[in-house]
Amino acid sequence: MIRALIVDDERLVRHSLRMILNAAPDIEVVGEGGDGHEAVALAGELHPDVVLLDIRMPRADGLTATARLTHLPRPPAVLVLTTFDLDEYVHQALRVGARGFLLKDTPPHDLIAAVRTLHQGEALLAPSVTKRLLERFATAAARDTTAAARRLEILSERERAVLIAIGRGMSNAEAGESLGMREATVKAHVSRILGKLHLTNRVQAAILAHDAGWV
Structure with a gap:
């Protein structure tokens, strides 16, 4: 059974999310x-x-909470809830350890699927939503592309190909199909990439690929 915690300053939102998630048998x-x-x-x-x-809350916002949650002895996977046009802190939340995000109007079946995805150790990098967000901040922010690219020099040619696939929002299965690798091989490459770059999850890897101008 997947144990979920809902945090939002709007009672109605919490109630709706609870009803949706409790309808799932797992x-x-x-x-x-x-x-x-x-x-x-x-x-x-x-x-x-x-x-x-939620990303915008009183007392401590989602960014502060995410950083603290990821440093707990048993850190949970953090799924940020956002309204795309308003939340300027999502990019930073992903940097400090959030494993993904969803829009608050996400269909119930997609919300349930997202919780399952994070519980399986994956990040939520749907090209239709996440890639747009990453590109928005990558374009707007003043970034040191050279410094980001220099960090990636340590990667092998195959690891670079896998990182680009991650940056494009591909799952392990999709990356494997695109690169002619088995899914298990892609997963192994992802683990090595995170280890070499001292990153927590593939969302942070995707951001670094964007910062380096690879995607």
């Missing part, structure tokens, strides 16, 4: 919180597998 909502402080406190007490976290 997901249990173990708690709700209304701000970033409660997110960290409840996560430490309830040990959820996945935290669905």
Whole structure:
């Protein structure tokens, strides 16, 4: 059973998310919180597998909460909830360890699938949404492309190809099909990439690929 924690300052949003997730046979909502402080406190007490976290909340916002959640002894996977046109902190939240994000109007079946995806250790990098967000911030931000590219020099040719696929929002299976590799081989490359670059998850790897101008 996947243990989920919902954190949003709007009671109606929390109620809707709870109803959607509890309808799934393999997901249990173990708690709700209304701000970033409660997110960290409840996560430490309830040990959820996945935290669905609003980005804009009182007392401590989603960015602060994400950084604290990822440093817990048993860190949960953080799924940021956002309204695409307003949240300027999502890019930073992904940098500090959030494993993905969804729009608040995501269809129920996609929300359930996202929770399952994060629980399996994957990141949510759907090309239709995440890639647009990454490109928006990559274009708007003043970035040191040379420094980012220099970090990536340590990668082998095959690892670079896999990183580009990650940056384009591909799953392991899609990357394998595109590159002529087995899915297990892609997964192994992803693990080595994260280790070499000292990154937490593939979302951060995708951001670095964007920062280096590879995608």
